[in-house]
Amino acid sequence: MNVSDLTLQESQEKLLKKEISPLELVTACLDRLKKTEPQIHACLTVCEEEALSQARILHVTKEAIADQPLLGIPVTLKDNYCIRGIRTTAASHVLDAYLPVHTATVWQRLKDAGAILLAKTNLDAWAHGSSTETSDYGATLNPWDITKLSGGSSGGSAASVAAGQSPLSMGSETAGSIRMPASWCGVVGLKPTYGRTSRYGIIAMGSSLDCPGPMTRCVWDAARVLNVIAGHDAKDATTADTPVPDYTQSLARPIKGLKLGYCRDYFSGVHPDVAGVVQKAFTKLKELGAEIIEIDLFDPSYAVAVYTIIQRGEVSSNLARFDGIRYGADRQRFGEEAKRRIMLGTYVLSSGYYDAYYTKAEKVRTVIMNDFARAFSRVDAIIAPTLPTVALPVGASVDQPMFGEIADMLQEPSSIAGLPGISIPCGFSQQLPVGLQIIGPQFAEERILQIAYAYEQSTDWHRQRPTV
Amino acid sequence: MKKNDVVVGEKEVSRIAALAHLSLTADEKIRLSSQLRATVSAIGRLSEIDTAAVPFPPQITGLVNVLRKDVIEASLSVEDVLGSATRTWKGYFLVEAVFSE
Numbered sequence: 001m002n003v004s005d006l007t008l009q010e011s012q013e014k015l016l017k018k019e020i021s022p023l024e025l026v027t028a029c030l031d032r033l034k035k036t037e038p039q040i041h042a043c044l045t046v047c048e049e050e051a052l053s054q055a056r057i058l059h060v061t062k063e064a065i066a067d068q069p070l071l072g073i074p075v076t077l078k079d080n081y082c083i084r085g086i087r088t089t090a091a092s093h094v095l096d097a098y099l100p101v102h103t104a105t106v107w108q109r110l111k112d113a114g115a116i117l118l119a120k121t122n123l124d125a126w127a128h129g130s131s132t133e134t135s136d137y138g139a140t141l142n143p144w145d146i147t148k149l150s151g152g153s154s155g156g157s158a159a160s161v162a163a164g165q166s167p168l169s170m171g172s173e174t175a176g177s178i179r180m181p182a183s184w185c186g187v188v189g190l191k192p193t194y195g196r197t198s199r200y201g202i203i204a205m206g207s208s209l210d211c212p213g214p215m216t217r218c219v220w221d222a223a224r225v226l227n228v229i230a231g232h233d234a235k236d237a238t239t240a241d242t243p244v245p246d247y248t249q250s251l252a253r254p255i256k257g258l259k260l261g262y263c264r265d266y267f268s269g270v271h272p273d274v275a276g277v278v279q280k281a282f283t284k285l286k287e288l289g290a291e292i293i294e295i296d297l298f299d300p301s302y303a304v305a306v307y308t309i310i311q312r313g314e315v316s317s318n319l320a321r322f323d324g325i326r327y328g329a330d331r332q333r334f335g336e337e338a339k340r341r342i343m344l345g346t347y348v349l350s351s352g353y354y355d356a357y358y359t360k361a362e363k364v365r366t367v368i369m370n371d372f373a374r375a376f377s378r379v380d381a382i383i384a385p386t387l388p389t390v391a392l393p394v395g396a397s398v399d400q401p402m403f404g405e406i407a408d409m410l411q412e413p414s415s416i417a418g419l420p421g422i423s424i425p426c427g428f429s430q431q432l433p434v435g436l437q438i439i440g441p442q443f444a445e446e447r448i449l450q451i452a453y454a455y456e457q458s459t460d461w462h463r464q465r466p467t468v
Numbered sequence: 469m470k471k472n473d474v475v476v477g478e479k480e481v482s483r484i485a486a487l488a489h490l491s492l493t494a495d496e497k498i499r500l501s502s503q504l505r506a507t508v509s510a511i512g513r514l515s516e517i518d519t520a521a522v523p524f525p526p527q528i529t530g531l532v533n534v535l536r537k538d539v540i541e542a543s544l545s546v547e548d549v550l551g552s553a554t555r556t557w558k559g560y561f562l563v564e565a566v567f568s569e
Contacts, residue, residue, distance in 0.1 A: 099551075193529065195528065237534040240529055302516075304510070305510065305511040305513055305514045308507065325555075325561055327552035327553065328552070331489055336499075336500075339500065343488060343504055346484050347484050347508070350484065357511065361514060363519035363524060366519075366523060366524070366525040367519065369525060402506075402510060418529055443529075
């Protein structure tokens with residue numbers, strides 16, 4: 001296996017044993033990045049010199065890692081994470097030359113923990129989408145098949161990890177934007193509970209929905225990263241004071257006796273091959289001792305309308321700050337997807353329509369939250385396919401005004417309710433990755449990571465790598 | 469929900485664009501108008517759900533009145549604030565006039 005294909009955990013073990021140096025690791029990742037970029041276009045800005053300078057002076061020891069748990073680990077960041085002085089575009093021409101004066105808390109925590117920034121990754125512009133096709137800089141292609149999409153909106157991040165450019169990339173999810181590309185690219189994508197990780201410094205999309213989270217090659221890595229990034233932030237009033245455990249400690253707990261619920265409605269419209277792969281994953285979970293229980297859940301198709309209204313309403317409000325006066329280019333430079341979402345958002349929040357749409361959607365949000373609370377009184381977690389299909393061909397999202405919201409139907413209910421969810425690879429269909437998602441109650445990241453780890457360790461899917 | 473409400477014609481699109489401070493070309497208005505109609509129609513199915521007795525949701529994770537001490541903290545420098553602006557004048561942002569003589 002190439003050095004750049006190692007997991008975060010494996011990379012640190014080799015660094016500790018001096019089998020590789022930090023410079024060799026960063027160089028291997030950069031070489032891989034340069035080799036794969038012409039094919040997949042995962043990155044928008046590459047920070048080669050800074051990464052090499054940092055790697056040259058690092059000494060990785062057991063004591064140093066105890067102090068800085070991600071010491072020496074190359075990272076790519078979705079290009080909606082602001083870093084002071086480093087070009088941050090949100091994949092939009094409006095911010096083509098933007099240099100933030102703030103740094104995202106999540107990145108600051110990763111940096112303080114010793115991570116090395118390699119690049120900023122491509123996304124659907126403003127995170128509006130589920131394909132990365134709406135990026136003003138061109139789509140990111142799937143490392144498993146470059147005629148297919150990587151998904152979105154954190155498509156660059158998912159492709160970056162899948163292609164071996166870095167063992168870790170940070171994405172963000174409003175509804176689906178971590179789990180969805182993780183599924184299509186065959187990597188682990190963790191969307192924490194809303195408020196578990198700070199949104200400060202991440203260019204806002206839906207402020208009651210956005211969640212920063214990691215994309216990795218294995219579940220342990222995601223748990224390790226969550227240790228570093230989770231927790232209260234004084235700069236984000238919506239972050240929780242809930243204590244942050246060591247998420248790696250409980251990973252290996254057996255899942256015998258845990259009750260995992262599935263809902264038939266979450267299989268409606270799912271491609272039969274994908275459904276078959278996911279059902280085999282359910283069988284594996286049963287073999288590991290979990291009890292698989294059929295449950296009723298609120299029809300996820302209603303979540304599309306709820307999410308469309310709330311998200312686009314919040315988008316229209318958040319993008320109002322881009323006035324072309326204090327920073328950024330004129331609003332004329334918004335792409336068509338952004339204009340579409342701003343328009344619908346403005347409409348549903350405008351006088352005469354606010355109650356019929358926005359208030360109605362928020363009330364149905366209450367119904368969805370209560371429905372999950374009822375479900376979690378019966379089961380410990382909910383399992384489902386992450387997506388109805390494997391990666392779609394390039395061009396699939398064009399002229400589809402609600403492509404994103406429809407594609408993410410199976411993740412929207414849990415996002416609306418602020419729940420944590422993880423997508424892990426569970427097999428292949430048509431030689432493309434299939435994702436299994438595990439959803440838990442709020443702040444139950446330990447539980448969903450434990451279930452994900454148990455499944456992952458009994459299979460080999462996470463060890464498969466594309467040949468891009 | 470208004471009956472037969474999916475009438476998002478060109479006049480309505482112009483009104484929304486003005487509220488959103490978006491300048492749309494004629495082509496964009498036509499395209500966005502039909503897409504807006506389709507989306508509004510799709511989201512209209514929420515009227516099938518009875519929410520008469522349902523309250524507005526609380527903050528997603530139950531937070532209430534998150535405050536901080538009322539003390540002045542270090543903020544951005546003037547250089548930082550003005551550094552990305554396209555037009556400035558003597559420490560001010562330059563904007564289009566809102567009043568005419």
